[in-house]
Amino acid sequence: MPVILGIESSCDETSASVCVDGNILSNIIANQTIHAAYGGVVPELASRVHQQNIIPAVQQAIINAKVSKNDIDAVAFTRGPGLLGSLLVGVSFAKSFALAKNLPLIEVNHMQAHILAHFIGDHKPKFPFLCLTVSGGHTQIVLVKDYFDMEIIGQTLDDAAGEALDKTSKILGLPYPGGPLIDKYARLGNANAYAFPEPNIPGFDFSFSGLKTAILYFIRDNVAADPQFLEKNMPDICASVEQRVVTILLNKLKKVAEKYNITQLALAGGVSANTGLRQGLTNLCESKGWESFIPKFEYCTDNAAMIAIAGYYKYLNNEFVGQDVAPLARMPF
Numbered sequence: 001m002p003v004i005l006g007i008e009s010s011c012d013e014t015s016a017s018v019c020v021d022g023n024i025l026s027n028i029i030a031n032q033t034i035h036a037a038y039g040g041v042v043p044e045l046a047s048r049v050h051q052q053n054i055i056p057a058v059q060q061a062i063i064n065a066k067v068s069k070n071d072i073d074a075v076a077f078t079r080g081p082g083l084l085g086s087l088l089v090g091v092s093f094a095k096s097f098a099l100a101k102n103l104p105l106i107e108v109n110h111m112q113a114h115i116l117a118h119f120i121g122d123h124k125p126k127f128p129f130l131c132l133t134v135s136g137g138h139t140q141i142v143l144v145k146d147y148f149d150m151e152i153i154g155q156t157l158d159d160a161a162g163e164a165l166d167k168t169s170k171i172l173g174l175p176y177p178g179g180p181l182i183d184k185y186a187r188l189g190n191a192n193a194y195a196f197p198e199p200n201i202p203g204f205d206f207s208f209s210g211l212k213t214a215i216l217y218f219i220r221d222n223v224a225a226d227p228q229f230l231e232k233n234m235p236d237i238c239a240s241v242e243q244r245v246v247t248i249l250l251n252k253l254k255k256v257a258e259k260y261n262i263t264q265l266a267l268a269g270g271v272s273a274n275t276g277l278r279q280g281l282t283n284l285c286e287s288k289g290w291e292s293f294i295p296k297f298e299y300c301t302d303n304a305a306m307i308a309i310a311g312y313y314k315y316l317n318n319e320f321v322g323q324d325v326a327p328l329a330r331m332p333f
């Protein structure tokens, strides 16, 4: 019955989780609201706030799981990819805790962990499956052959899907992070009100920079003609933008599934919290007779439960790292 403490600090969420024998018993997430005023994550501020939040988050995770510090068998932590200053806080904490308690350390790749969040709970996919991994920093279609055998089939050539939504919301005058707000407005609007372009990228890769520029000019021209344009049309604009992002993502995912003959499709990463994307994947799978896997909301955005579950599978394989491990801002699979 291995007890794994998971630590996540790659961006602007400080999170700690306890996993006992593959079951998540706690998942504490401390969000950083300080960045809202700046329109994006400020790396220096993020690492300072991680420093303040990490110990309370770990203490609470241990209390909520009703275990003792002495029950922990291994410490799993996000090694990368992410902001270096943010990663350093989690990595240093994990190393110190492991050193003090004489425990093995398990490094986890943040993007693999988003995918492995599907192994929390009962509705688990079977290998191989496809995972559309969409966050503020990544947009990838991943062929998942085994827990730690993953191949990127397609990815963004410029902005990530979440980044495109966050930049759009900035153009619309909404605070960071804009993705959830676009989602909220989109539910009240008409998705066919405005037709934004779908980029013509060959193969399985994505591009969102053209869409972002099209939105920028569209808003600029319409606000010049009517200064009240945004206030009057926010739900329709958000619904139309969201629909375009969702169709770009799902059209490619469908192509990959057909080419590779895969019938299990999953979502992962922060943007998988998006209502339109979740509904779109469900509809696609229903129409094709495929099976969809959509994580619970708390396992979509950054969280330590996904780190702990990834750590659990590595623990079973005896995959440990030494105290000389250092964070990696870029970390391929």
Ligand code: KG4
Pocket (backbone or CB within 6 Å): 011, 134, 135, 136, 137, 138, 161, 162, 163, 165, 166, 177, 178, 179, 180, 183, 269, 270, 271, 272, 273, 274, 275, 300, 301, 302
């Ligand atoms: O995975 P994540 O928490 O952090 C990264 O590793 O980037 O993803 C954050 C991204 C942000 O771009 C945020 O706007 C987006 O996920 N996001 C959403 C929603 N919730 C979070 N985008 C659209 N709809 C949502 N409901």
Ligand code: ZN
Pocket (backbone or CB within 6 Å): 110, 114, 135, 269, 270, 301, 302
């Ligand atoms: Zn993430």
